[in-house]
Amino acid sequence: MNCFKIILLSGILLLGMRLAAQDDELASLVNSQTDSTIDDKVIASFKTTRLINLTTIEQVKRGELDFRIAHRFGDIAGSAGGASTFFGFDNVSDIRFSFDYGIFDVWQIGIGRSKGGYSTSQVFDLNSKFKLAQQKKNGFPLAISLFGGLTFTSMQSSGVLSDINNFNRSTAHRFNYFGQILIARKMNDQFSFIIAPTIVHRNLVFLGDNNTHFAIAAGARFKISKRAAIIADYYQVLNVSNFQKLIGHQMPIGLGFELETGGHVFHALFSTNTGLMESQFLPNNTAKFTAGQVRFGFNISRVFTIIKDK
Amino acid sequence: MVFKIEKLKIILKIIILVIAIASSNAQAQVWLSKNAKIRFFSKTPLEDIEAASNYAAGALNTKTGRIFFKVMMKSFKFEKALMEEHFNENYIESDKYPSAEFDGIIQNIPDFTKDGNYELMIKGSLLLHATKVPRDIKATFRVTNGKIEAKSIFLVPCQDHNIKIPSITRKNISDNIEVTILANFTAKS
Numbered sequence: 340m341n342c343f344k345i346i347l348l349s350g351i352l353l354l355g356m357r358l359a360a361q362d363d364e365l366a367s368l369v370n371s372q373t374d375s376t377i378d379d380k381v382i383a384s385f386k387t388t389r390l391i392n393l394t395t396i397e398q399v400k401r402g403e404l405d406f407r408i409a410h411r412f413g414d415i416a417g418s419a420g421g422a423s424t425f426f427g428f429d430n431v432s433d434i435r436f437s438f439d440y441g442i443f444d445v446w447q448i449g450i451g452r453s454k455g456g457y458s459t460s461q462v463f464d465l466n467s468k469f470k471l472a473q474q475k476k477n478g479f480p481l482a483i484s485l486f487g488g489l490t491f492t493s494m495q496s497s498g499v500l501s502d503i504n505n506f507n508r509s510t511a512h513r514f515n516y517f518g519q520i521l522i523a524r525k526m527n528d529q530f531s532f533i534i535a536p537t538i539v540h541r542n543l544v545f546l547g548d549n550n551t552h553f554a555i556a557a558g559a560r561f562k563i564s565k566r567a568a569i570i571a572d573y574y575q576v577l578n579v580s581n582f583q584k585l586i587g588h589q590m591p592i593g594l595g596f597e598l599e600t601g602g603h604v605f606h607a608l609f610s611t612n613t614g615l616m617e618s619q620f621l622p623n624n625t626a627k628f629t630a631g632q633v634r635f636g637f638n639i640s641r642v643f644t645i646i647k648d649k
Numbered sequence: 650m651v652f653k654i655e656k657l658k659i660i661l662k663i664i665i666l667v668i669a670i671a672s673s674n675a676q677a678q679v680w681l682s683k684n685a686k687i688r689f690f691s692k693t694p695l696e697d698i699e700a701a702s703n704y705a706a707g708a709l710n711t712k713t714g715r716i717f718f719k720v721m722m723k724s725f726k727f728e729k730a731l732m733e734e735h736f737n738e739n740y741i742e743s744d745k746y747p748s749a750e751f752d753g754i755i756q757n758i759p760d761f762t763k764d765g766n767y768e769l770m771i772k773g774s775l776l777l778h779a780t781k782v783p784r785d786i787k788a789t790f791r792v793t794n795g796k797i798e799a800k801s802i803f804l805v806p807c808q809d810h811n812i813k814i815p816s817i818t819r820k821n822i823s824d825n826i827e828v829t830i831l832a833n834f835t836a837k838s
Contacts, residue, residue: 365679365715365717366708366717366752368708369707369718370719372708373706373720373721373748374721377704377723378721378722378723378743378747378748380723382723382734382738383734383737400730401730528744528745565738566739600817601735601817601818642730644728644731
């Protein structure tokens with residue numbers, strides 16, 4: 340009988356072990372079938388396609404249309420600000436309406452119209468952004484995109500030879516171009532930064548000014564809650580021209596508060612520069628931060644789904 | 650002597666039985682579903698939100714009745730990219746909590762070798778957004794020609810899993826999300 344018991348017990352034990360092993364196997368089996376590379380993609384480095392002046396690596400996704408309004412008031416303080424202009428609110432200097440559409444998840448095109456504070460800043464623009472590299476958790480550490488475009492002014496030519504808005508000699512003088520390599524990294528849940536080598540080329544410039552300017556831009560977002568963040572960006576022009584030195588050129592600085600409300604993204608911001616396009620604010624800015632020539636502004640972004648993903 | 654031979658025979662039979670059970674690979678016990686579909690749906694008067702993943706994985710042990718599912722949160726695709734971003738960033742926090750798991754035991758294990766439809770009760774737990782909640786769900790299993798199809802629809806209250814919906818989107822997102830799982834199991838070879 341002892342022999343019988345041992346065999347029976349060992350049999351039950353064997354069976355039990357087998358079943359237990361199989362059940363642990365179940366979870367590891369499922370784990371081995373789960374494609375964890377799905378999780379590898381780093382998303383939402385920035386909330387929207389732009390910070391204040393600087394473009395981010397975020398794309399308008401395929402089939403979506405991003406309608407944006409950028410708005411800058413006049414100088415808060417300084418000679419053009421103060422209580423007499425209600426701290427700049429009376430001087431709406433810059434407005435840009437734009438539509439950006441995602442052709443693919445990695446490629447968007449955009450069109451915009453800017454109203455500026457001075458003669459050459461009423462421009463149409465066409466732009467395009469292409470995503471070259473995706474940041475991965477276990478892989479490539481950076482997100483890299485190419486961004487570029489052109490601006491075109493439709494305003495009447497002055498016909499005066501020395502004017503910046505004399506386009507009698509060539510229609511090409513109405514065009515300016517810009518290009519950027521956007522390099523970004525989301526460091527953690529809260530903090531992302533971006534660095535962008537920039538080139539701006541203007542066909543018509545004042546005497547002593549450079550046609551081509553090189554610059555380095557830097558920007559960052561710091562999330563203070565799930566839906567609110569502090570954003571900032573800065574441009575450093577590398578080859579400041581004699582003309583710019585003469586007019587007292589200043590580097591564009593922006594600092595803002597970003598709020599997301601489901602469908603809209605709002606930026607309430609302060610910036611030094613006039614002009615909303617790279618080819619305007621980069622070479623032309625003379626607003627001095629220390630002289631109180633800071634302006635209040637806001638950006639609004641609303642994304643519409645044109646083609647639904649199934 | 651006769652008695653002893655009888656006893657030996659019984660022992661022999663038991664040995665054979667034990668070996669047979671313990672090595673019964675001929676009848677598959679573990680079934681696998683590689684591309685199970687999980688869909689969820691939120692309905693409010695303002696907005697319907699729907700998302701689906703075709704990348705869930707599941708396994709079923711037909712002997713023990715244990716069933717296990719896992720899905721990566723980032724594999725859910727939405728109609729609108731913005732919804733998907735909000736889902737991952739604001740609600741599910743998929744960078745912190747990348748996957749959801751269901752682990753359960755079938756209470757009324759049927760004979761999976763026989764074709765038919767079975768209404769089964771599964772007692773288990775759902776791990777979502779780092780919160781594990783015990784759940785009893787009903788599922789329909791359909792066995793045909795050595796295939797097992799499973800389907801289950803159940804409600805997941807956001808509150809149970811500590812998923813916070815701010816007042817601004819409260820009217821757009823239902824408190825109870827309807828989840829549908831569709832899985833085709835094949836025997837693991």
